[in-house]
Amino acid sequence: MPNPTAAMLVIGDEILSGRTRDANMHHLAGALTKHGIDLEEVRVVSDDRAAIIAATRALAAGFDHLFTSGGIGPTHDDITAECIAAAFDTPISIRDDARAILQAHYDESGRELNDARLRMARIPDGATLIENPVSAAPGFTIENVHVMAGVPQVFEAMLASILPHLTGGSPLLSQTMRLMRGEGNVAEPLGKLANDFPDLSIGSYPFVKDGVYGTNIVVRGTSGADIDAAMTRLAHLFADDT
Amino acid sequence: MPNPTAAMLVIGDEILSGRTRDANMHHLAGALTKHGIDLEEVRVVSDDRAAIIAATRALAAGFDHLFTSGGIGPTHDDITAECIAAAFDTPISIRDDARAILQAHYDESGRELNDARLRMARIPDGATLIENPVSAAPGFTIENVHVMAGVPQVFEAMLASILPHLTGGSPLLSQTMRLMRGEGNVAEPLGKLANDFPDLSIGSYPFVKDGVYGTNIVVRGTSGADIDAAMTRLAHLFADDT
Numbered sequence: 349m350p351n352p353t354a355a356m357l358v359i360g361d362e363i364l365s366g367r368t369r370d371a372n373m374h375h376l377a378g379a380l381t382k383h384g385i386d387l388e389e390v391r392v393v394s395d396d397r398a399a400i401i402a403a404t405r406a407l408a409a410g411f412d413h414l415f416t417s418g419g420i421g422p423t424h425d426d427i428t429a430e431c432i433a434a435a436f437d438t439p440i441s442i443r444d445d446a447r448a449i450l451q452a453h454y455d456e457s458g459r460e461l462n463d464a465r466l467r468m469a470r471i472p473d474g475a476t477l478i479e480n481p482v483s484a485a486p487g488f489t490i491e492n493v494h495v496m497a498g499v500p501q502v503f504e505a506m507l508a509s510i511l512p513h514l515t516g517g518s519p520l521l522s523q524t525m526r527l528m529r530g531e532g533n534v535a536e537p538l539g540k541l542a543n544d545f546p547d548l549s550i551g552s553y554p555f556v557k558d559g560v561y562g563t564n565i566v567v568r569g570t571s572g573a574d575i576d577a578a579m580t581r582l583a584h585l586f587a588d589d590t
Numbered sequence: 591m592p593n594p595t596a597a598m599l600v601i602g603d604e605i606l607s608g609r610t611r612d613a614n615m616h617h618l619a620g621a622l623t624k625h626g627i628d629l630e631e632v633r634v635v636s637d638d639r640a641a642i643i644a645a646t647r648a649l650a651a652g653f654d655h656l657f658t659s660g661g662i663g664p665t666h667d668d669i670t671a672e673c674i675a676a677a678f679d680t681p682i683s684i685r686d687d688a689r690a691i692l693q694a695h696y697d698e699s700g701r702e703l704n705d706a707r708l709r710m711a712r713i714p715d716g717a718t719l720i721e722n723p724v725s726a727a728p729g730f731t732i733e734n735v736h737v738m739a740g741v742p743q744v745f746e747a748m749l750a751s752i753l754p755h756l757t758g759g760s761p762l763l764s765q766t767m768r769l770m771r772g773e774g775n776v777a778e779p780l781g782k783l784a785n786d787f788p789d790l791s792i793g794s795y796p797f798v799k800d801g802v803y804g805t806n807i808v809v810r811g812t813s814g815a816d817i818d819a820a821m822t823r824l825a826h827l828f829a830d831d832t
Contacts, residue, residue, distance in 0.1 A: 392633075422773055423777040
């Protein structure tokens, strides 16, 4: 049975302007690979209502899961929750359980649950809350869309709380062989190897180190035995270079 | 006149599996912002023919420029060039000028221009070559799509060689104010400020440092005078916190 598929939607002007370097994509990619869910597409869009709604609809329809990152804070530019609701034609309002979580959090820290912070209790009808052990304000899951914060510590904590509940497939395994020869010298034997192992993904990643050309060969798949067999073949093919 | 718009398409299984952390998106975002081209969407897709063609068509049609990264090397999984050609229903073949560049490069380094490396001379009909001062194999521009390598040093060198030839608009300027109070305490005055300066983008980025909540307020726009005026207002609003 093939692994479940996933897409990610990163929401934020700060990524697209170059101010902030996204960290959540790389974290999600690694976590899903381990869990046996195949991340097949990522989109990054700005804080723009139409763009968020269109991307949500396309990706939620195209993949088993959609994970979003960003735009669920208290400020005027945090419009993700209402856009997700709009994408599913679902009403959104302040929900009692989310409000209670925020109230307890701000009471404890002696800060005020003002109108701006209360925006973070707006949850689309029918959604399930995602726990936020870092800063309380919850994320939510509606249909197959998991809506999470952009701040990396919060994103990672939210993902850790939902991932165990998602059905995974076979974790993607990989082995790497580092060769001190240029990619152009490994391309032909590698193409033949890829033909012989159609269930494996065989990638090559060139690098230059101290002026010398090298290539990392990465063999990925869900069968450890197939990967071992391919690595043995690789070792014979490039016996002089490893 | 509004700035030209752009999208980026990152091609590579290695990003989506979490093996490699993409660096080109952040570099492109910063470079385009300085040049006055607005990066509005990024997509990351795997080394999959249908996915690459579909994304290329959608993004080339939706934005003034599309920049791609990855998949133009010599190996079997480097399928970007042929997919871009297919997206434009254009033939692709080994072109003499590209072959001459590669021949000179490999002659100079005493390596062989074998069949695998010759794949890097396949250029869609009607495309213009993009110079690669790092490892010779050229990128290309076809219509409004700029096809570049995934290796960061090569991507950056190719971008540097085409960017001066692209018409830019007004560079996006920004100023940042660091406040030692939580985002929920700045959200309301910030929303009012955003209303008063409709041509500016005012973003807030929360952080936690040593257990204390803080927020960076970033004011972006193309008018330095407007940004100065907004920053003056901000300084009065939060006189106690900076």
